[in-house]
Amino acid sequence: MNGIHDMGGMQDLGPVQPEQNEPVFHAPWEGRVFAINIALGAWRKWNTDAGRHRIELIPPADYLRMSYYEKWLQRIIQLAVNAGLVTRDEIESGRPAQGSEKATPPFTPDRVALLQRTGAGARRDVPAEARFRAGQRVRARNIHPLGHTRLPRYARGKLGTIHLDHGVYVFPDTNSHFLGENPQHVYSVRFAAQELWGGEASPRDAVYLDMWDNYLDPA
Numbered sequence: 713m714n715g716i717h718d719m720g721g722m723q724d725l726g727p728v729q730p731e732q733n734e735p736v737f738h739a740p741w742e743g744r745v746f747a748i749n750i751a752l753g754a755w756r757k758w759n760t761d762a763g764r765h766r767i768e769l770i771p772p773a774d775y776l777r778m779s780y781y782e783k784w785l786q787r788i789i790q791l792a793v794n795a796g797l798v799t800r801d802e803i804e805s806g807r808p809a810q811g812s813e814k815a816t817p818p819f820t821p822d823r824v825a826l827l828q829r830t831g832a833g834a835r836r837d838v839p840a841e842a843r844f845r846a847g848q849r850v851r852a853r854n855i856h857p858l859g860h861t862r863l864p865r866y867a868r869g870k871l872g873t874i875h876l877d878h879g880v881y882v883f884p885d886t887n888s889h890f891l892g893e894n895p896q897h898v899y900s901v902r903f904a905a906q907e908l909w910g911g912e913a914s915p916r917d918a919v920y921l922d923m924w925d926n927y928l929d930p931a
Contacts, residue, residue, distance in 0.1 A: 713765075713858055714865060716772040721866030721909065742781040749788055750827065754819030757795035760832055761888035765860035766791055834882040836895040842925075844899060848874045849931035852901075852923065860888035863927045867919075870907050871931055875900040875920060883924055896925040 719725060737743040753763075766787040770778070778786065792798045802809055819827075844850055854869035855861070862884050876899065883894040905917035 713768060713860065714856055715768050716775045717768045718865050720864045737781075745781045745785045745788070749784055750824070751817065751819050752788060752792055752797065754817065755795070755797060756818075757797065758791050759887055759890075760834070761860060761882070761884040762890065763787055763791065764884070765888040768860065836880050836882060836893065838880060838895050840880045840896050842877055842897045844874045844877075844897075844925070844928060844930075846874050846876055850874060850901060850928045851931045853927055853929055855927075857885065859885065861885050863923065864921070866908055867903060867921055867923075870903055872901040872903040872907070872921070875902045878922065881924070883926060885924075885926065894926075898922050898924050899928070901928070 737746070758766075767775075767783050769790075770783060770786055774786075775783065789803055793800055793803065799809060802812075808814075849871060850873070851871050852863065852867045852869060855863065856868075878898045878900065880895045881898045883896055886892050886894045899922070900920050901923045903919045903921060904915075905913035905919065906915060908919060
């Protein structure tokens, strides 16, 4: 979807300013939000791509105002409410509704270290035809879906070259809307900077984007 989250190539947002010796969390509440995200995700009521799309649905003014973990908290609340894990009244009061069922969480402390090492994983060991090969010229599709997509606006309609094939992965555009994983090949595609931003860009620069089969057409 075309939203404020897709900032690649946009002007006047200021320089990227890396923070030296940046801590994992800037405040204790951020760590709690991270933990809540893992614990609620263990119920498997949604997937990673659905979570990303939920952040994209935050109103633009709020999106620009919120910090990284504020967006995570907003996402978690909405996903949990939509999945029936909690009600909006319970969120507001901080107390369970009278007579509500007390379920046994599927995620236990002894599983934390394992999950942190392995993650959920989006690669799939299934047969899928590769539509492209290294060195082949391709064009990114000029599409503007209303739902989730990992195809950035600045690359749509642009010419690139397949650099390498990463293998088969879950397709986020369908997975985010619970329409199936639709696993397909993901390629590293090289786009010359001048192709993306015109003749004023440096001829020495290029951007490598990971792109699914469904994002590409033969050039």
